[in-house]
Amino acid sequence: MRKINFSAGPSTLPLEVLKEANENLLDYKGLGFSIMEFSHRSSVFEEIHFDAMKMAKELYNLDDNYEVLFLHGGASLQFAMIPMNLYLGGVCEYANTGIWTQKAINEARILGVNLKIVASSKEENFSYIPKINFSDNADYAYICSNNTIYGTQYKEYPKTKSPLIVDASSDFFSKKVDFSNIALFYGGTQKNAGISGLSCVFIRKDMLERSKNKILPSMLKYSIHSEYNSLFNTPCNFAIYIFNLEMQWLLKQGGLDVVYEKNLEKANLLYKAIDESEGFYKGYAQNKDRSLMNVSFNIKDENLLPIFLKEAEQNDLLGLKGHKLLGGIRASIYNAITLEQVKTLCDFMKEFAKKYN
Template sequence: MSSVYNFNAGPAALPKPALEAAQKELLNFNHTGMSVMELSHRSSDYDAVHQQAKQLLKKLLAIPDSHDILFVQGGASLQFAMLPYNLLSSDKVGQYVLTGSWSEKALKEGSLLGQTNVLASSKETNYTSIPDLSNAVFSDKDAYVHITSNNTIYGTQWNTFPDISQAPLVADMSSDILSRNLDVNKFGIIYAGAQKNLGPSGVTVVIAKKEIIESANTKHVPTMLRYSTFSENDSLYNTPPTFGIYLLGKVLEWVESIGGMDKLEQANEEKAKVIYETIDQSNGFYNGHAEPSSRSTMNITFTLPNEELSKRFLSLAKERGFVGLNGHRSIGGCRASIYNAVPLEACIALRDLMIEFQKAN
């Protein structure tokens, strides 16, 4: 099959222009006679790649000078531990807002390293919505408030972020970073695995306030688990994932070429609207998991009237060249992950398939 409609939840679709640019340079990067994968991470040729990726991130996300950009390995799952290692001292409490499986895992890791508390949760309704923090109780003992900005399994998303002054707001943005405009000033730390919107798996972007990094008491923290190790060494303390950072830069170039964040946010909203309208106009044949006020523009989760119909729909979708539409085992049904690189045409094709299948059944 020459091409497919890629709705994988991650690793996910990458922009074709970014892949083509990488393909063109794969064997001979910048007239070096070597692939970028073969360059020394201390070389001037790689340093240019490294710095450009940082500068494009800073430009596209309007990252202020108060924050540093780090390239870390280990995925968001390592950040579940790295965060409390750096911020959760013995006299502080890590506050967690539970909105799905990934926030539960973040809480579990934090609980291994210090005192934690569930500030708010929507678990009792099977994570169909984002909880209201208007009645949340904060204290001067709070080390941070951790949220997961988008929930891939349940298809929910923080449409607006809370204003928290009592402690740093920390967000796992692995599945919706770079998908919309963002006020980075609201956050003490943002972290995101690259494999949804930023690039290939293997790179984790951390955007952290410099004052948080500098004030962290990490005397007894292993070197590679300190944010300061990456900040002080420009993410070059050891060999970084050079090809992943290179391809991340290519993705950022693509975002800039299509008009930046305003255009990208508009495109993502349009894609999501195509599929959500199909669900809403199906008279219950397709049932969205997330409440409308908490719907994600990145992961659209829905079920059919019964499991037999779900299996038949997914089988037909596979025959037609749709990939990655199976819902997560915890909620079943279907999931369309429509990250930045998924084109509108793919969403229209899915809409047409959904309408066709409903009419036939």
Template sequence: MRKHNFFPGPATLPFEVIQEAAAGLVDYNGMGVSIAEISHRSPIFTDLVDEANTLVKKLYDLSDDWAVLWLPGGASSQLTVAPMNLTEPSDKIAFVDTGFWADRAIEAAANEANAFFLASSKDTNYDRIPKITDVQGARYLHVVSNETIDGTQYHAFPDVDVPLVADMTSDFLSRPLPMEKFGVIFASAQKNFGIAGITCVLVNKAVLPEKNSRKVPKIFDYHTHIAENSLYHTIPTYPVYVALLMLRYIDKQGGLVEMQRLSQQKSALIYNEIDRNPLLKGIVATEDRSVMNACFTSQSTEMDQKINLFLEQNDIVGIKGFPTKGGFRASIYNGQPLASVAHLVDLLQNLPL
């Protein structure tokens, strides 16, 4: 029996996607080879890359100003690679301190340029998203659209006069976006659209400097991958294939409007229970709650442990909060079935305490 899987990432995918991915691994379309056993330069594979590009452009309604890149290295690499590509060493880059991933981002960017925090919610344990109106001369504003550990999410993006660069690993492809506000968006696949090993990077070519006084290594230069359609080197072919299956799935469901409706429906079920249940409490300001990661605690660490044991005994896995946060984190990305959320809520309504 398939568990109700709330792991924060790598996270659950629709079972039909998993099954099709497994079939393609054994024998791709009856061709007698695995999709993972063919050259990244064979037409079979390059057609899949083209289809993935087309689907991302369709889902986000991207103009030709945008390049869609498939890169290895994870969003963690992009925290370094994006400032390398977008700034001169003397440039300022503004950040909003929303928690763990904002901290990782500023640490990486500070190695490349003058990175600084405009505002922080650290004093309230990252329970909210600070509001930003001015970027104090920065070249761009880096935002973590969804703080996957802290459980906060931007529901409206800042109105500023520079492009946003967004780490969107934990909510990519989960809702329509005001693309005109963004310069670069990157997201690892393993939460909302695939397995770990591939990162989708959207680059607005209008904000990418043509030249850079720093010597950007060719392998980390966006121009390289734009010119070679992501095939400058051997990309992680199988993770790209699984991402394509997820893109087809999302498109078939009705696109990003429908993914947003489903996320709101799933998260409302959980948050309603958190607010109703006297044993539970949410840890994020209501207006900034994430529809991807619902974080909550009970009355005590001891009670948390009892609840976790009860949930595990009832086929829930991966719902423990991040070690430094404690409590619970129900991760409900694109691949999370409504039925699993309903099962979780049912258990929370019947805690044996």
């Protein structure tokens, strides 16, 4: 029996994806060798590689004005690659909504970027999404769409004439996105789109022109990766294969509108269990900014927390310990978590509250 994994990442994969990967692990489609043994220059892998890119753009309804890049270094490397490639010497504006935007800000400062924090919720320990007013002439404007630790999420992205950069790592492929002012949209794939070791970047072509004019190490230059179709050096073959399977799975679900409705139903159910617990559980994020992906909450009596986590594991509910910066409990309910699994968690929470209230 499989246990239910509510970890923030690497996270649960769809069972259908795991089964297909398992079938092809030793012998890919009868070719006599593993998917992990393919040359990235082979026609077999190139089909997987380019189909994955095509499906990713299809899911977000993107035209040829955007390119897909598969890159190393996880999402964290993008904290540096973005200013290295896109900074023009003016000012870059950031909204600070948690640890991941703070890390991006720190990397940009290391690189000597003229940086302005235009909004922050730090004074209330990132429990909400602040009102943001980006200027119209920044080199770029930067946000993180969903904050895994604190459980906050943008319901709508800011509108700005400056190119908008979105770190979407923890709500990647969870809903449709309006790309009308998005210049670069990226995420690590280990939460909603596959396994660790791969980051996916959607980049508008005018941003590639900026990159071309930069003197940078080749591995850190977007335009080089674009020129070589993300095959400049040996890519994370197996991670791209799993990403391909994830894209197929998402399309079979009916696309991102259908996936969003499922995610909304799951989140509403879990927040209802918290809100109707008569104070036994307390959500962390302010209600208007609650995340559909990461639900952070605590117990009224914090002495019960280790007991809650122990009994949850005994009931095959894993990965519920909150991040060390916040503590408490966190349930990450990404695309692959089913409504039935969330119901199982809610039932456990209700029984636990009855037992210890």
